[in-house]
Amino acid sequence: MRFAFTDDQKMLRDTVREVLQRECPPEVVRAAWEGRHEGAKAVWSTLAETGLMGMTASEEAGGMAMTALDLVLPLEETGYAAWPAPIVDTVAVGIPLLEAAGTEEQKERWLPAAVAGRIRIVLSFEGQDVVAHAASSDLLIAERDGAAFCVPMAEVTVVPEQSVDRSRDLGRVSFDVGPRSRMRQDIDAGALLSLARDRAALGTAARLIGLSRRMLDMAVQYAKDREQFGKPIGTQQAVKHRLANALIEQEFARPLVYRAAWCLATSAPEAPTAVSLAKIYAGQAAQFVAKQALQVHGAIGYTIEYDLHMWMKRAWALAAAHGDAAHHRERIGRQIL
Amino acid sequence: MDLDFTESENAFRQECRDWLEAHVPREPLASGDTREGFSQHLEWERKLFDAGWAAVSWPTQYGGREASLVEWLIFEEEYYLAGAPNRVTQNGIFLLAPTLFEFGTEEQKERILRPMARGDVTWAQAWSEPNAGSDLAALKSTARRVDGGWRLSGQKTWSTRAAFCDMAYGLFRTDPAQARHRGLTYFMFPLHAEGVTVRGVDRLDGDEGFAEIFLEDVFVSDADVIGETNEGWGVAMATTSSERGLSLRSPGRFMATAARLIDLHRRYQDRAGPALRDEVIRAWMDAQAYRWFTFQTVTRMMQEESIGADSSMNKVFWSEMDVRTHETALSIIGALQELDERAPSAIDDGQWMKGFQFALAGPIYAGTNEIQRNIIAERVLGLPRK
Numbered sequence: 001m002r003f004a005f006t007d008d009q010k011m012l013r014d015t016v017r018e019v020l021q022r023e024c025p026p027e028v029v030r031a032a033w034e035g036r037h038e039g040a041k042a043v044w045s046t047l048a049e050t051g052l053m054g055m056t057a058s059e060e061a062g063g064m065a066m067t068a069l070d071l072v073l074p075l076e077e078t079g080y081a082a083w084p085a086p087i088v089d090t091v092a093v094g095i096p097l098l099e100a101a102g103t104e105e106q107k108e109r110w111l112p113a114a115v116a117g118r119i120r121i122v123l124s125f126e127g128q129d130v131v132a133h134a135a136s137s138d139l140l141i142a143e144r145d146g147a148a149f150c151v152p153m154a155e156v157t158v159v160p161e162q163s164v165d166r167s168r169d170l171g172r173v174s175f176d177v178g179p180r181s182r183m184r185q186d187i188d189a190g191a192l193l194s195l196a197r198d199r200a201a202l203g204t205a206a207r208l209i210g211l212s213r214r215m216l217d218m219a220v221q222y223a224k225d226r227e228q229f230g231k232p233i234g235t236q237q238a239v240k241h242r243l244a245n246a247l248i249e250q251e252f253a254r255p256l257v258y259r260a261a262w263c264l265a266t267s268a269p270e271a272p273t274a275v276s277l278a279k280i281y282a283g284q285a286a287q288f289v290a291k292q293a294l295q296v297h298g299a300i301g302y303t304i305e306y307d308l309h310m311w312m313k314r315a316w317a318l319a320a321a322h323g324d325a326a327h328h329r330e331r332i333g334r335q336i337l
Numbered sequence: 338m339d340l341d342f343t344e345s346e347n348a349f350r351q352e353c354r355d356w357l358e359a360h361v362p363r364e365p366l367a368s369g370d371t372r373e374g375f376s377q378h379l380e381w382e383r384k385l386f387d388a389g390w391a392a393v394s395w396p397t398q399y400g401g402r403e404a405s406l407v408e409w410l411i412f413e414e415e416y417y418l419a420g421a422p423n424r425v426t427q428n429g430i431f432l433l434a435p436t437l438f439e440f441g442t443e444e445q446k447e448r449i450l451r452p453m454a455r456g457d458v459t460w461a462q463a464w465s466e467p468n469a470g471s472d473l474a475a476l477k478s479t480a481r482r483v484d485g486g487w488r489l490s491g492q493k494t495w496s497t498r499a500a501f502c503d504m505a506y507g508l509f510r511t512d513p514a515q516a517r518h519r520g521l522t523y524f525m526f527p528l529h530a531e532g533v534t535v536r537g538v539d540r541l542d543g544d545e546g547f548a549e550i551f552l553e554d555v556f557v558s559d560a561d562v563i564g565e566t567n568e569g570w571g572v573a574m575a576t577t578s579s580e581r582g583l584s585l586r587s588p589g590r591f592m593a594t595a596a597r598l599i600d601l602h603r604r605y606q607d608r609a610g611p612a613l614r615d616e617v618i619r620a621w622m623d624a625q626a627y628r629w630f631t632f633q634t635v636t637r638m639m640q641e642e643s644i645g646a647d648s649s650m651n652k653v654f655w656s657e658m659d660v661r662t663h664e665t666a667l668s669i670i671g672a673l674q675e676l677d678e679r680a681p682s683a684i685d686d687g688q689w690m691k692g693f694q695f696a697l698a699g700p701i702y703a704g705t706n707e708i709q710r711n712i713i714a715e716r717v718l719g720l721p722r723k
């Protein structure tokens with residue numbers, strides 16, 4: 001029993017953190033809100049240079065054969081920066097799924113490009129046809145009637161939707177469910193897809209932890225700076241206790257996310273339950289922290305002009321993405337009751 | 338990261354489980370916070386000690402088995418899962434002993450630890466005073482220098498099980514010229530000596546679990562001072578941080594409560610309904626969250642990282658989880674929730690109402706949760722004091 005990351009894992013996190021700090025300041029998120037995605041896309045290229053996009057591909061495919069455990073901290077950082085990009089879809093889920101379930105032809109066409117960071121993959125599981133960043137991506141991997149499909153975005157119809165988080169560039173996807181885009185049929189697609197769903201949920205949980213940390217940082221800084229009644233509002237106990245509660249929610253969610261990553265990385269039998277726990281607690285924490293952060297900011301936090309709202313709205317979106325709390329609670333309930 | 342238990346950890350778990358299965362009393366003991374129950378519990382403690390389970394993480398010379406922190410957590414999981422009795426030796430083994438290991442002399446460790454672990458000498462905490470609760474540094478009890486030792490005077494209160502214990506420990510002002518947390522010294526003192534009056538006080542659940550301690554010129558020798566004279570505050574803080582952190586409430590306890598709640602729900606689910614079902618799941622999940630948080634903490638400790646004020650997060654989490662879990666159980670029990678452990682028709686021997694009343698103390702003792710939140714805000718988040 002040793003609950004700690006390796007130095008290599010932390011180094012990778014630091015690399016991603018530095019890139020995002022430099023290239024994905026709030027202005028980049030704000031630009032995506034206004035329909036300008038160049039900044040966020042440039043970050044993709046820079047991170048591709050660090051090898052991040054190929055992390056989960058096998059070595060034969062030019063990747064690093066890394067696991068959910070190696071990926072969880074970098075993904076947390078992408079949440080911290082609120083980087084608007086389908087990084088979970090592409091790296092945590094899409095690439096391993098393409099490698100495991102793609103036909104030779106599909107792999108040849110898409111895998112090297114994905115590993116090199118030249119294309120972006122988005123996912124649409126059964127019943128989840130509203131997809132973020134679909135219009136700006138290149139490949140859709142979808143589950144329909146229990147079968148897996150790999151569809152070039154050129155053949156996908158994307159009807160724009162509107163997320164409260166504009167930077168998600170949301171759209172409803174549909175495509176011709178034909179044999180041409182079917183993925184391999186000689187394998188257990190069901191098992192691969194359920195693993196893919198767990199990977200997506202875990203990746204999303206990691207991002208939620210990052211979002212939560214950033215909102216708490218913003219609120220703590222604001223509580224130190226903002227003065228009323230001649231002193232910082234952070235001297236007030238009501239403000240302190242709100243922020244202490246936020247930290248508790250966040251810090252008890254965090255180990256659950258790391259543990260779920262370990263379970264996925266080691267194919268532990270308890271992985272599905274661990275992922276559900278992680279997703280529920282990370283979603284709860286991020287939404288709770290969002291509320292506390294807004295209250296601590298007062299009216300400035302209630303504007304579009306101030307940055308906090310972009311993190312809050314992302315938290316609302318991701319808390320329900322890849323299984324909301326009710327879905328995951330049910331999964332656990334079936335296991336333990 | 339490796340969240341599997343090692344082979345030897347698994348073997349250790351099996352050994353705990355086997356022994357507990359064979360030895361845990363079939364019939365529940367009377368409450369350890371009553372005179373009758375206290376002595377029943379001590380008999381059990383002696384059995385634990387003789388088999389080497391009383392203080393698994395201690396060095397063997399004092400009766401332990403040098404278990405690692407992870408093994409200690411495993412022992413606790415098995416202990417509570419087996420439904421073994423609450424530990425009436427806890428204020429000694431889990432709170433005073435860590436202080437002695439850190440600050441005690443060889444002579445003190447030799448003299449005190451084995452009898453403590455065997456339950457031959459039992460220990461109460463004596464920090465609180467009528468006018469010093471959360472604000473412990475406001476304490477008024479004094480120690481006066483005399484030949485070869487000290488004379489203690491003053492009044493302590495809310496001292497758990499002091500009505501039945503042999504010894505107590507706490508802070509006394511040794512330097513009247515210094516204020517607040519300076520000039521205090523950490524003493525161990527007898528509860529049956531001349532000049533000591535102990536008066537039991539019934540707690541919320543009716544057990545005589547509290548006591549007031551009145552001291553009038555009680556003699557204590559220099560050998561019973563822990564740490565330096567006038568430096569008791571720092572020593573005491575070490576004790577309170579083990580209390581808030583790991584040692585007082587390990588995850589095993591709450592995992593066992595969650596398992597019992599699931600069992601209760603299974604029996605009464607027809608009337609529980611979906612909202613309570615969700616709460617039962619939540620109770621289980623919270624216990625899991627606490628468990629993994631704790632394994633993370635223990636890894637940090639084994640890497641010699643200091644946990645410091647983070648232990649306050651722990652204390653808030655487990656205490657509030659425990660209240661919620663018991664509230665859920667009582668809601669499942671419904672109309673009969675008022676039946677306590679003396680009622681013939683009480684479900685599960687009224688242990689949920691009993692446990693609920695005890696759970697309500699969690700946010701108060703070991704530093705109230707308001708104080709913990711102040712600590713988290715100021716020392717972990719760095720918010721300004723004034």
Ligand SMILES: Cc1cc2nc3c(=O)[nH]c(=O)nc-3n(C[C@H](O)[C@H](O)[C@H](O)COP(=O)(O)OP(=O)(O)OC[C@H]3O[C@@H](n4cnc5c(N)ncnc54)[C@H](O)[C@@H]3O)c2cc1C
Nearest residue numbers: 462463464465470471472495496497698701702703705707
């Ligand atoms: C079951 C139980 C067992 C106990 N066992 C022992 C024992 O063995 N030995 C021992 O010495 N003591 C023991 N105690 C006492 C315990 O340590 C005190 O109750 C605790 O420190 C609080 O002190 P108080 O009760 O005087 O409350 P007070 O300090 O008077 O507090 C009353 C209320 O005011 C709040 N408050 C006080 N100061 C602040 C502040 N600065 N900011 C915000 N809120 C504040 C508190 O949070 C609380 O809600 C026990 C208590 C209980 C309930």
